[in-house]
Structure formats: structure tokens, C-alpha cells
Amino acid sequence: MNKVASTLTVCFDGQFWIGIYERILEGKLEVSKITFGAEPKDYEVYSFILENWKNLRFSPAIDDNTEREQKINPKRIQREINKQLKDKGIGTKSQQALKLQQEQNKLKRKSLSKKKKEERKKAQFQLRQQKKKAKHRGK
Numbered sequence: 218m219n220k221v222a223s224t225l226t227v228c229f230d231g232q233f234w235i236g237i238y239e240r241i242l243e244g245k246l247e248v249s250k251i252t253f254g255a256e257p258k259d260y261e262v263y264s265f266i267l268e269n270w271k272n273l274r275f276s277p278a279i280d281d282n283t284e285r286e287q288k289i290n291p292k293r294i295q296r297e298i299n300k301q302l303k304d305k306g307i308g309t310k311s312q313q314a315l316k317l318q319q320e321q322n323k324l325k326r327k328s329l330s331k332k333k334k335e336e337r338k339k340a341q342f343q344l345r346q347q348k349k350k351a352k353h354r355g356k
Contacts, residue, residue, distance in 0.1 A: 234254065235251060247279075
């Protein structure tokens with residue numbers, strides 16, 4: 218039985234958004250790389266594949282040594298897709314740097330506020346101790 222399968226993975230390689238299109242024909246794996254440039258929308262990717270299918274250049278066929286896939290429940294596939302979409306990180310390097318800076322500032326704020334809180338508690342404790350001593354002395 219001949220099985221035909223294809224997958225398209227769109228990812229950011231540090232400079233451009235690229236698509237890696239894999240197809241399995243008769244047990245042979247062929248791969249094509251598509252460079253998009255700016256981040257493509259879903260409908261742009263779909264229309265690109267429809268319009269440029271004939272122009273895609275695939276790598277030489279390699280034996281597909283992957284295990285035969287069992288039939289997967291469509292609901293499970295949908296859950297996995299949603300999980301991958303939720304795990305989507307921040308896109309550009311500048312945004313990642315800003316996020317890192319924000320997290321560092323947050324940690325500094327937390328440690329500073331914790332230190333202030335401890336000092337305040339210590340001061341209140343000292344004040345209570347002074348009041349106890351004054352009361353004990355009869356003042």
C-alpha cells in the first residue's frame with residue numbers, strides 16, 4: 218500500500234521565516250525549503266503552496282526509515298496543534314531582549330520589596346521590645 222504524507226513546518230531561523238515542506242512518496246522522503254522573509258500569515262502560506270506547488274524543488278529521495286504511523290485520533294491531533302500554537306514564543310530578538318530585561322527588573326523589584334518588608338518587620342519588632350521594656354520599668 219502506497220502511503221503519501223506531507224508536512225509543512227514554518228519557523229524562524231534567526232534572519233528569515235522559512236518553511237520546510239516534507240513529503241513522503243512510496244516510502245521515500247523528499248524535502249523542500251521555502252524562504253518567506255517576513256512572518257507569513259496562515260492564508261499567505263496556504264496560497265503560496267497552492268500557487269507555487271509546481272515550482273518547488275525537492276531534495277533527492279531518501280529512504281524513509283520512520284516507523285509506520287498508527288492512526289491518530291483527530292481530537293488528539295487538534296489538541297497537539299493547539300498546544301504547539303500556545304507554546305509560540307516571542308518573535309524577534311529585540312522583543313526577546315526586552316522580555317529578558319523586564320524579567321530581570323521584576324526580580325530586582327521583588328528582592329528590594331522583600332528587603333524593605335523585612336526591615337519594616339524588624340523595626341516594628343524593635344519598637345514592641347522597647348515598649349515592653351518601658352512598660353516593665355513602669356514608665
